[in-house]
Amino acid sequence: MKLYLEDRSPSIKDRWDGRTTASAQSARILVPRLVRATADIYGVSLWVSTVDTVGLPEFKAAQVALANAWRVREVSVTETDTPGLIRVRALVTNPLTCTVEMAPPPCPVTDWGAVPMGPDMWGDPITLPIKDASGMVVGGNPGTGKTAWCLGLITTLAPSDSVQMAVANGKAPAPMIGDYRGVAPRISHLLGSDLEEVVEFLTGLQAEMNRRYTLMWDQLGVDSFWESKSAPSPQWPVLVVLLDECQTWMQDPRVVDLTADIEAKCRGAGIFLILATQKPTDNNLPTRIRDLCTTSLCFPVRTTAAAIAALGEGLREYPEMSPLHRMRPEFRGVGTIINETSSGYTQFKAPFCTRTLAAQVAHATAHYTRDFPGITVGRGHRITAQAPSAPVRKLRVVRGEKVTASTHPTSARRGSTR
Ligand SMILES: Nc1ncnc2c1ncn2[C@@H]1O[C@H](COP(=O)(O)OP(=O)(O)OP(=O)(O)O)[C@@H](O)[C@H]1O
Numbered sequence: 001m002k003l004y005l006e007d008r009s010p011s012i013k014d015r016w017d018g019r020t021t022a023s024a025q026s027a028r029i030l031v032p033r034l035v036r037a038t039a040d041i042y043g044v045s046l047w048v049s050t051v052d053t054v055g056l057p058e059f060k061a062a063q064v065a066l067a068n069a070w071r072v073r074e075v076s077v078t079e080t081d082t083p084g085l086i087r088v089r090a091l092v093t094n095p096l097t098c099t100v101e102m103a104p105p106p107c108p109v110t111d112w113g114a115v116p117m118g119p120d121m122w123g124d125p126i127t128l129p130i131k132d133a134s135g136m137v138v139g140g141n142p143g144t145g146k147t148a149w150c151l152g153l154i155t156t157l158a159p160s161d162s163v164q165m166a167v168a169n170g171k172a173p174a175p176m177i178g179d180y181r182g183v184a185p186r187i188s189h190l191l192g193s194d195l196e197e198v199v200e201f202l203t204g205l206q207a208e209m210n211r212r213y214t215l216m217w218d219q220l221g222v223d224s225f226w227e228s229k230s231a232p233s234p235q236w237p238v239l240v241v242l243l244d245e246c247q248t249w250m251q252d253p254r255v256v257d258l259t260a261d262i263e264a265k266c267r268g269a270g271i272f273l274i275l276a277t278q279k280p281t282d283n284n285l286p287t288r289i290r291d292l293c294t295t296s297l298c299f300p301v302r303t304t305a306a307a308i309a310a311l312g313e314g315l316r317e318y319p320e321m322s323p324l325h326r327m328r329p330e331f332r333g334v335g336t337i338i339n340e341t342s343s344g345y346t347q348f349k350a351p352f353c354t355r356t357l358a359a360q361v362a363h364a365t366a367h368y369t370r371d372f373p374g375i376t377v378g379r380g381h382r383i384t385a386q387a388p389s390a391p392v393r394k395l396r397v398v399r400g401e402k403v404t405a406s407t408h409p410t411s412a413r414r415g416s417t418r
């Protein structure tokens with residue numbers, strides 16, 4: 001490892017002394033200059049200004065030697081946007097095995113092209129593009145983190161008044177049972193595994209997509225949602241639709257036809273479809289739907305078939321990125337992702353979204369929840385039949401008109417009216 005430049009060309013003094021052709025009496029040592037250093041929970045980053053003949057290739061060749069010399073887990077050297085400046089990343093912990101709890105979202109999402117996702121294998125934040133995207137497939141063996149990631153995404157998006165979300169959970173016998181019960185207040189339409197309800201919902205979603213295309217020019221002045229400067233907005237929200245355990249309905253030709261049509265056309269209408277299933281092989285998710293998703297995400301899986309189905313044939317060229325290697329408990333929540341904005345496969349660790357946080361954020365932002373226009377199915381969870389915590393207000397009927405009177409907890413509890 002020789003990360004310095006030994007300059008033996010004669011100096012002005014050497015030339016003055018008559019040493020014009022020979023090498024200098026003493027060499028000048030040029031060391032790449034440390035421009036900036038930062039530290040985080042995973043390690044340190046150093047920005048280094050390179051010198052002649054000691055640049056990116058030389059630093060890359062010295063990665064292993066640097067890791068040994070510094071006694072750190074791993075060192076990676078990458079170029080930066082500035083010519084002559086490289087970044088040396090030294091990791092002391094593995095970001096993929098560190099479980100980090102998701103923090104409450106600090107503000108509503110405004111950049112729809114870069115929704116925060118979590119740290120990648122080098123501890124650098126990565127993002128998910130929803131802007132200009134049709135949707136994503138989410139694969140992963142049971143218990144590897146698909147639903148937790150979906151809850152995290154709902155929690156990240158919830159504080160924005162410019163998004164509406166719908167969820168169908170193939171695992172839930174009824175809408176208010178299971179994983180999405182806590183976030184229900186922020187979900188416009190919540191469905192369980194009932195096939196007919198899912199068909200009705202998707203039929204309504206297809207109609208809404210077509211209605212958006214019909215109205216878009218008149219109301220937004222564009223032909224495609226993401227070209228608009230005034231959308232997403234509360235009037236024209238992004239519609240995020242999650243079908244968790246989507247294999248539940250994919251044997252039904254109506255669901256397949258509706259989902260394929262929506263997936264193919266929804267990008268320009270501002271609709272983003274998320275299809276989560278444990279093994280996204282063609283028997284669980286037909287390829288004509290799966291292959292149109294703009295993002296593919298795969299949590300740990302046990303077979304190559306499942307990994308390739310989720311992430312595409314390209315994964316064969318990057319075996320080190322295979323989610324097969326992550327089939328251990330400490331890698332729960334580690335996703336391998338590829339999309340049209342990333343330069344290849346990336347692995348990241350999803351911050352763990354607890355159900356408590358998800359429910360708190362959903363309650364705090366419930367006032368943003370609106371119906372998807374024209375869709376009535378899956379609204380039962382928003383019409384609450386729970387006992388009121390405050391005393392019921394007694395109603396007094398005066399000449400056929402309802403008039404609010406004083407409260408009377410005892411009579412209210414007995415259900416008496418006067
Ligand atoms: N990002 C994460 N960090 C740490 N642990 C996680 C993470 N995500 C999930 N887990 C752990 O894994 C468990 C299972 O996660 P989750 O319910 O999301 O799995 P799943 O892939 O949806 O499984 P299934 O296919 O059975 O529904 C969680 O209860 C949690 O303990």
Ligand SMILES: [Mg+2]
Nearest residue numbers: 146147148244
């Ligand atoms: Mg799940």
